[in-house]
Structures are given as C-alpha cells and as structure tokens.
Amino acid sequence: MTIRQTNEIPTVSELGEQGILDAMLPLLSTRKANLGPGDDAGALKVKGSEVVVSVDTLVENQDFRQAWPSGFKHKAFDVGWKSIAQNVSDINAMGGVPTGAVVSLSLPGDLSVEWVKDLAAGMSAAIEALGAQDLAIVGGDLGRSTEISVTTTVLGECHHGKVLRTGAKPGDRIAVAGRLGSAGAGLAVLDSSKQWQTWNRSVRRLVDAQCRPEPPLESGPRAAVAGATAMMDISDGLLRDAVRMAKASKVNFNFDSTALESFKARLEPASLWLKQDPMTWVLEGGEDFGLLATFPASVEIPEEFTVIGQVQQQAGRRSLTKIDGEVVNGSRGFDHFSS
Amino acid sequence: MTIRQTNEIPTVSELGEQGILDAMLPLLSTRKANLGPGDDAGALKVKGSEVVVSVDTLVENQDFRQAWPSGFKHKAFDVGWKSIAQNVSDINAMGGVPTGAVVSLSLPGDLSVEWVKDLAAGMSAAIEALGAQDLAIVGGDLGRSTEISVTTTVLGECHHGKVLRTGAKPGDRIAVAGRLGSAGAGLAVLDSSKQWQTWNRSVRRLVDAQCRPEPPLESGPRAAVAGATAMMDISDGLLRDAVRMAKASKVNFNFDSTALESFKARLEPASLWLKQDPMTWVLEGGEDFGLLATFPASVEIPEEFTVIGQVQQQAGRRSLTKIDGEVVNGSRGFDHFSS
Known part of the structure; x- marks a missing residue:
C-alpha cells in the first residue's frame, strides 16, 4: 500500500x-x-x-x-x-x-x-x-x-435544555433535517465494481456525502428552541433509528411515503447506474447524520426540517413503526455486529 | 485461544x-x-x-x-x-x-x-x-x-485550581506519591520465562501493580490544596516524565539517589530472581501512575509524598535533569513509537 x-x-x-x-x-x-x-488532561471552560x-x-x-x-x-x-x-x-x-x-x-x-x-x-x-x-x-x-x-x-x-429520544407524544409531527440516503448511496457506489474514474458529478457527490458527511449543526439547537419533544441523529438508517425513538418514547410512528419519496431525487443517478432501489437508501442508509425530531402540532417547525409523518398512540404493549399505516420491520438498517 | x-x-x-x-x-x-x-450523548452535572x-x-x-x-x-x-x-x-x-x-x-x-x-x-x-x-x-x-x-x-x-507541569520554581522540593518501579518490575516478570505458577507472593504483588495499578487518587487534590507548583503523573517512567516537567517549567531537576533508593526494597525479590538492577525500574519503569510534584520550601508537603530532590535554576538554554548533580539521559523510559 x-x-x-x-x-x-x-x-x-x-x-x-x-x-x-x-x-x-x-x-x-x-x-x-x-x-x-502537554499537560495530563485538557481543560475546557x-x-x-x-x-x-x-x-x-x-x-x-x-x-x-x-x-x-x-x-x-x-x-x-x-x-x-x-x-x-x-x-x-x-x-x-x-x-x-x-x-x-x-x-x-x-x-x-x-x-x-x-x-x-x-x-x-x-x-x-x-x-x-x-x-x-x-x-x-x-x-x-x-x-x-x-x-x-x-x-x-x-x-x-445544551443552552436550551437537552432534547432526549424519550419525549415524542401522540399527535406530534415527525420531521427530519439534513440528507436521507445520500451517504448510503455513496457507500453502495464505493462498494460497487464501477471504477472511480467513471463516476460523474452527481455520483461523486453521493460518495462525498459518505466520506465527508455534513450534519446540520445549527438545526439541533434551533429544534430545541422551537420546542422539539424528542430528537436523535440518524446514524444507522431512518427506520432503525425511528424504531429506537418510538420504543424509547412508547409511541407508534407512522411515516408518509409521499414525503419520504421527496428524498429520492438526488439518489436517482446512482440508483439507475447500480440498479438499486433508492427508497432502500432513504429508509435504511446510515451515516448522513441528519436529525430525526418530533414537534407538537402547535409549534412552528424550523424551515430546514421536512415533515415525514406523525406520532401515534401505542395501541398494545409494543411500539410500532409504520409507513402509510403498514407496519415495517425495524431491524432494516445497520448493526455493527450483525453478520 | x-x-x-x-x-x-x-x-x-x-x-x-x-x-x-x-x-x-x-x-x-x-x-x-x-x-x-441510550441517548446520543451522555450528560454530566x-x-x-x-x-x-x-x-x-x-x-x-x-x-x-x-x-x-x-x-x-x-x-x-x-x-x-x-x-x-x-x-x-x-x-x-x-x-x-x-x-x-x-x-x-x-x-x-x-x-x-x-x-x-x-x-x-x-x-x-x-x-x-x-x-x-x-x-x-x-x-x-x-x-x-x-x-x-x-x-x-x-x-x-479541579476544585482547588489546576496544577500544571509548567510551574516548578528553583528552590522547590521535588516529591513523589505512590509507587515507583513496581509496575515496571511486574512487566519484567510477565515478560520473563519464569512461569507464573512459580511466582511467590512478593513477585505476584509486582505483577498486580502492573495489571491493576493504583494511582493515589486523594493525593492529587491534596497536593493542590497544599500548594504544589507543578504536578504530573508518572506514566512513562520517573526520568522521562521528570525531564518533561523540568523542560516545561524551564528549570533543572536534581534528584537525591539516597531518597530514590528507598523505593528499591519492594523490588528486591524480583530483582534477585530476574538478575536485573532494581534502580532501573525505579528510574525508568512506567505505569505505576504515582504523582510527581514540586512544592515551595515554605509549604507543608502532604505526608504520603516522599521528597526525592530539588528544583534548581536552569543555567544555560537547556533544562537538565541530574542525580546527585550528574546529568542523566532523559530518554530512558517509555516511548510508544520507539523501536
């Protein structure tokens, strides 16, 4: 090497x-x-x-x-x-x-x-x-x-209080800031047999999203100020992380497929090239480090967030995550130790 | 395995x-x-x-x-x-x-x-x-x-102010708390061909010092309260770390060999067994995580500290570390990347 x-x-x-x-x-x-x-420990005001x-x-x-x-x-x-x-x-x-x-x-x-x-x-x-x-x-x-x-x-x-993943309430809107699926698509490109010299600009942008992710740093504090009830970053894929938040908050999540499809556009070139479904990247792709947050119906959601669904009351003892009302499998996403 | x-x-x-x-x-x-x-970050009061x-x-x-x-x-x-x-x-x-x-x-x-x-x-x-x-x-x-x-x-x-390694002043006494050489001797035993079943109790105690070191946790804050001018832990060996402190403080260090020899006693059994000089462990053995500190002549040094030398004015542009007035080579000790 x-x-x-x-x-x-x-x-x-x-x-x-x-x-x-x-x-x-x-x-x-x-x-x-x-x-x-130089000293034994660093210090921070x-x-x-x-x-x-x-x-x-x-x-x-x-x-x-x-x-x-x-x-x-x-x-x-x-x-x-x-x-x-x-x-x-x-x-x-x-x-x-x-x-x-x-x-x-x-x-x-x-x-x-x-x-x-x-x-x-x-x-x-x-x-x-x-x-x-x-x-x-x-x-x-x-x-x-x-x-x-x-x-x-x-x-x-946290100057505006900590926002945990346990606070989502039925009736809240579910919203995301940042990218969904770009880093996942970039990973697929890197892992593919398509040699890097042949990548066009839109494909290279997806690889950049994987290699140099851009978490939306101002959006976290802004969501806290706006009154987000729960928040986490999406590191292991939207579905897997949403299931974690829904479980931690003891609620159901229901996503709107139309809203999620808006994230497909920038993934299309790689999707066509690699013949892979872009929605898999949107739902399961990790490492974009966008934000998943829930907001009460009454508050104004910061403009960079896209509403993608709604928090619902949990019916039985198990928390469910759904798309258009249909239950999805929350283990779709990334586990460091899965084989 | x-x-x-x-x-x-x-x-x-x-x-x-x-x-x-x-x-x-x-x-x-x-x-x-x-x-x-469970949340993205831990929190600490x-x-x-x-x-x-x-x-x-x-x-x-x-x-x-x-x-x-x-x-x-x-x-x-x-x-x-x-x-x-x-x-x-x-x-x-x-x-x-x-x-x-x-x-x-x-x-x-x-x-x-x-x-x-x-x-x-x-x-x-x-x-x-x-x-x-x-x-x-x-x-x-x-x-x-x-x-x-x-x-x-x-x-x-640090409730009593931070003690850095830059504050040693000519005239200060140099003192250590905790062990010197025990973990180094333990490492030599572990690395030797002497099979572990044959270790006696005093040898095993040195191995314990290497495997489960015991930094003297109350002595750090106590030294700060007493008025230590400089302090660091001894992780890479007394000489190597003393050279760092002397340089950082722009002073000379002069150790008293008689005081240092008091640390040899608990190393003797391993020294005889492995035919190695115990003073090498005292001077160069790392990972005991004892404290090296300097105190003005006027203050009362906490009782668990042993005075081992004195801080002196730096004569030229280079800081020197000596034993009984003779300059020693400060590279004797542990460097992660030395071959």
Whole structure:
C-alpha cells in the first residue's frame, strides 16, 4: 500500500511520539483551548451547569478502507472529517453546541506521517466547514496498533435544555433535517465494481456525502428552541433509528411515503447506474447524520426540517413503526455486529 | 485461544450491539449518571466553571497481551481496571476529581461475551477500589475490529485550581506519591520465562501493580490544596516524565539517589530472581501512575509524598535533569513509537 513503507516520507515509528505531535498540532485548531497540549488532561471552560459528551471510534477496514472495490482510495482527510462529524452530530442531536474534543489515535508503526497530517487537516476542515466554531481540540493520546483506529470524544453544552429520544407524544409531527440516503448511496457506489474514474458529478457527490458527511449543526439547537419533544441523529438508517425513538418514547410512528419519496431525487443517478432501489437508501442508509425530531402540532417547525409523518398512540404493549399505516420491520438498517 | 470461538458462551457478533450492552450495563456503576445510556450523548452535572478531560487507549498485543511469555493469562478484568486507572490518574495529576467517563470498545466478532462482562466488572471494581466515587460512566460506543481496543475518556473537576507541569520554581522540593518501579518490575516478570505458577507472593504483588495499578487518587487534590507548583503523573517512567516537567517549567531537576533508593526494597525479590538492577525500574519503569510534584520550601508537603530532590535554576538554554548533580539521559523510559 502506498501510504506505508515509503522510503522518503518518515513513518510514525521513525518520528516517535513527539515528532508525530509536532507534525499534527500546527494543523489542529486550538485557538479556543485554555490549555495547550502537554499537560495530563485538557481543560475546557463551561458556561452552564452540565456538559454532554459523546464518543465514537473509526477502525480501518470496518468504518473505512484504504482502498474500495471501486478502486477509490480513502483519504486520511476524510477519516479525520468523519471522526469529527459523527461526534458533533451526537451533540447536535441533543440540541447542544460542541465545545471541546479529545482524540486518541492508534497507529501502525509503518504508517506514513503524511497520513497523520492529512487526518489532522481533515479534522480542522470539518470543524470549520460544519460551523463548529466553538470546538477546540484540547487533548489526546497516541499509541501503537496493527490497524488504524481513531477515537474522538466531543463535549458540548445544551443552552436550551437537552432534547432526549424519550419525549415524542401522540399527535406530534415527525420531521427530519439534513440528507436521507445520500451517504448510503455513496457507500453502495464505493462498494460497487464501477471504477472511480467513471463516476460523474452527481455520483461523486453521493460518495462525498459518505466520506465527508455534513450534519446540520445549527438545526439541533434551533429544534430545541422551537420546542422539539424528542430528537436523535440518524446514524444507522431512518427506520432503525425511528424504531429506537418510538420504543424509547412508547409511541407508534407512522411515516408518509409521499414525503419520504421527496428524498429520492438526488439518489436517482446512482440508483439507475447500480440498479438499486433508492427508497432502500432513504429508509435504511446510515451515516448522513441528519436529525430525526418530533414537534407538537402547535409549534412552528424550523424551515430546514421536512415533515415525514406523525406520532401515534401505542395501541398494545409494543411500539410500532409504520409507513402509510403498514407496519415495517425495524431491524432494516445497520448493526455493527450483525453478520 | 480459549476466550474466542467457544461453543457454549455466545460471541459478541452472535449477541449484537444491544445484547452486548444488555450484558455489560448491569456491571457498570451508573448510579451518579443523570441520563441513562441510550441517548446520543451522555450528560454530566458540572459544579465549577471548567472541566478537565483525558483520554487513553489500550490495544491488544501493545498495552496488554492475552498471554505473556511467563504463561500468565491477562484478564479482561485487569484491562478494564487499567483503562479506568490510567485516566483517573491524569485527572488526579491536575489536582482534580474524576466525575464522568465514556468508553469506546472495538471488538473482534468472535470474542466471547464473557470477556466483555469481565472488562466491565474490572472498570467498576477500579472505580470503587481507587475511591473515584463521583465517577459515572455516562456513555460509550461499540464497534468491530480485528484487535481488541478499549478507549476511555474521563472528565473531572479541579476544585482547588489546576496544577500544571509548567510551574516548578528553583528552590522547590521535588516529591513523589505512590509507587515507583513496581509496575515496571511486574512487566519484567510477565515478560520473563519464569512461569507464573512459580511466582511467590512478593513477585505476584509486582505483577498486580502492573495489571491493576493504583494511582493515589486523594493525593492529587491534596497536593493542590497544599500548594504544589507543578504536578504530573508518572506514566512513562520517573526520568522521562521528570525531564518533561523540568523542560516545561524551564528549570533543572536534581534528584537525591539516597531518597530514590528507598523505593528499591519492594523490588528486591524480583530483582534477585530476574538478575536485573532494581534502580532501573525505579528510574525508568512506567505505569505505576504515582504523582510527581514540586512544592515551595515554605509549604507543608502532604505526608504520603516522599521528597526525592530539588528544583534548581536552569543555567544555560537547556533544562537538565541530574542525580546527585550528574546529568542523566532523559530518554530512558517509555516511548510508544520507539523501536
């Protein structure tokens, strides 16, 4: 693999811990940190009386691949971007604003230091592009492994109260912000035999959605202010995550297929090319990191949200998720440990 | 390996994400958490206006081994213990109290779920035994990998101000709390050809120090109250960490060899057995997670600290670390990426 064992660019084991840090730190935005890296722990100012915290790990060959069946090479930049994106999304889903992060890297000794620098650049770019301007990377850990593993922990604050997934009420409208199915379609393209050189612009945009997801960061706090009763991010697919929210809130969810079909348009080119049903991506595709929220009938829903259904009273002891009144199987979606 | 591919105990991929969580969560103390697991982010009450945060990853075959040359089998319980211990140590080293944690696990699909339960039990046991009674595990992440990887992020608060590693002043006394060299000696035993069945009690105690380290959790805040000018935990060996502190504080450190020799006593049995110099473990052994702190001459040092030297003015542009006035090489100790 070209990223390893090159002769000219030093490897991480040649540089050592301090050398790796020296290469990475200038690329990481630390402008808001009230402590430089170097002490045992990072420190973070807190305005309220509570912090929210989320952690996620990206592992080589599980969450990303150095090279895909399509021949596309996964950039370290994109791994860094996604590691930030998926964690700030969790804070967003609570109605919060991300304020700080720590990063733990486990790296093979023969990895090129260019890979690590590109990772750091992707993290900084995501912080900037997603509008997480209050987020400072305040600390981290470096260690050795045989496969690349990137764990990011993000802290945040909810200035308008936390929005949980347990608060959906019968009569509420169900709404989503952000993309549905784009990252899933992008994954299908990456996994396909269609070589990357042949991708057109609309197909490439779907791959970008998979590699550099864009959680709608302002929409979480805005939904909290508007009066959302429940909220979560859609990381494992709309159906799977909706079933979780419906169960947690002890209600039924009923989706409107017409509203869901509006998300098909940008998936059509890939759908035709790969001969796959775009609705499967809309319903089951994960990693767009959009928001799923419920709002009482009385409140004004922020304009970037699309209403896709209604919360209903749970009839029996089991919570049901339906499309146009018909019960759907909620296990359609992503489970890290399913075979 | 017996922990994998057994027929009777389910593997993590057989159980799936929810099944793993259902097996682990009853074993994790969540009594102080103000949110149950299940939402996108965990939440933590904050009393002051700042949190400190630290992250560390333990990777199979790097930071622990399923089986050592000595035939000793590493318990998941001990991996869980150490993952908590090394992170609360970082908070302790700032003069703080650990208040919350999130845990990210990357696990091979064929790992026995018993391993995961034992890991959770070890985490809870460490929280209890180390006296981290305010620490709640408020969230986490589960994913797949080929090697086991455990990342713990711990949050804390410093009610008496943060003690950094930059504040040591000429004239200060240098002192340590906790063990020096025990975990290093334990590592040498584990790595030796001396089969574990032949270990006597004092040797086994050193192995315990390596597998279940005991950072002196009350000593960090106590040092802060007493007026420590600088503090850090000793994770990579006394010399290596002292050099870092001396550099960060722009001073020289001068150790007193007689004071350091007092730490040799409990290492003697292993030293005689393995024919290794115990002073090497005292000076270079990592992972005891004791505290290295400096105190002005005027203050009363908490009694559990042993004075081992004095801070001196830096003569030239380089910071020096000495023993009895003779300069020592500060690279003696542990670097994750050195070959």
